[in-house]
Amino acid sequence: MSAxxxxxxxxxxxxxDLQPGDRFVSGEHTLDEAQITSFARQFDPQPFHLDHxxxxxxxxxxxxxxxxHTAAITMRLLVGDGLPLAGGIIGAxxxxxxxxxxxxxxxxxxxxxxxxxMPSRSRPDRGMVVVRSETRNRHGDVLQQSVYKLxxxxxxx
Numbered sequence: 001m002s003a004x005x006x007x008x009x010x011x012x013x014x015x016x017d018l019q020p021g022d023r024f025v026s027g028e029h030t031l032d033e034a035q036i037t038s039f040a041r042q043f044d045p046q047p048f049h050l051d052h053x054x055x056x057x058x059x060x061x062x063x064x065x066x067x068x069h070t071a072a073i074t075m076r077l078l079v080g081d082g083l084p085l086a087g088g089i090i091g092a093x094x095x096x097x098x099x100x101x102x103x104x105x106x107x108x109x110x111x112x113x114x115x116x117x118m119p120s121r122s123r124p125d126r127g128m129v130v131v132r133s134e135t136r137n138r139h140g141d142v143l144q145q146s147v148y149k150l151x152x153x154x155x156x157x
Contacts, residue, residue: 012086015117015127015152022114026082029073031065033104039069064101070108070144071096074135077110083131087153092128094148102144106137115147119154126153 033052040049044066047054052063078089102108112133119127129152135144 012084014086014155016155018114018117020114020116024083024112026077026110029108031106036065040066060101067098070102073108074110082110083112085152090151092149092151096146098144100141100143108135110135
C-alpha cells in the first residue's frame with residue numbers, strides 16, 4: 001500500500017458506504033522504551049522486550065516491542081480515527097504477521113484498505129467487510145500486516 005494522507009475526523013461508515021479499494025490512514029503513536037518494557041512486564045515478559053542489553057544477544061539484536069503490543073497500538077489507532085466504522089470495530093477473525101520488529105522511537109501509523117464487502121443474507125441489518133492493514137513506522141517499514149473480517153452494520157432504515 002502506498003502512503004495516504006491521514007483520514008482525520010471522518011464520518012462513520014456503514015456497510016452501505018464501503019466498497020473494495022476504499023483506503024484509510026490513522027493518526028500516529030510514538031513508542032518509547034518505557035512503553036515497551038511496561039507492556040512486556042505485564043503481558044509478554046521475555047528478555048528481548050524487557051532489557052536493552054539482554055536483547056542485544058537475541059535474534060532481534062536490541063530491544064523490540066512485543067508483537068502483541070504492536071497489535072494493541074494498531075487497534076488503538078484504528079479505533080481512534082483509522083477505520084471509522086459505525087458500530088465499532090467488531091472482529092470475526094483474521095491473520096496477523098510481524099515482518100519487522102517495532103523499536104523504541106518508532107512512530108506508528110496504520111494504512112487500511114477495504115478488500116471486500118459482503119451483505120449478510122440471513123442478517124439484513126449487517127454484513128462482513130474484509131480489510132487489509134499495514135502498521136508502518138515513519139520510514140515506511142511495514143512492522144505488522146493483518147487481514148481482518150469485520151462485522152459492520154447497514155444503515156438504519
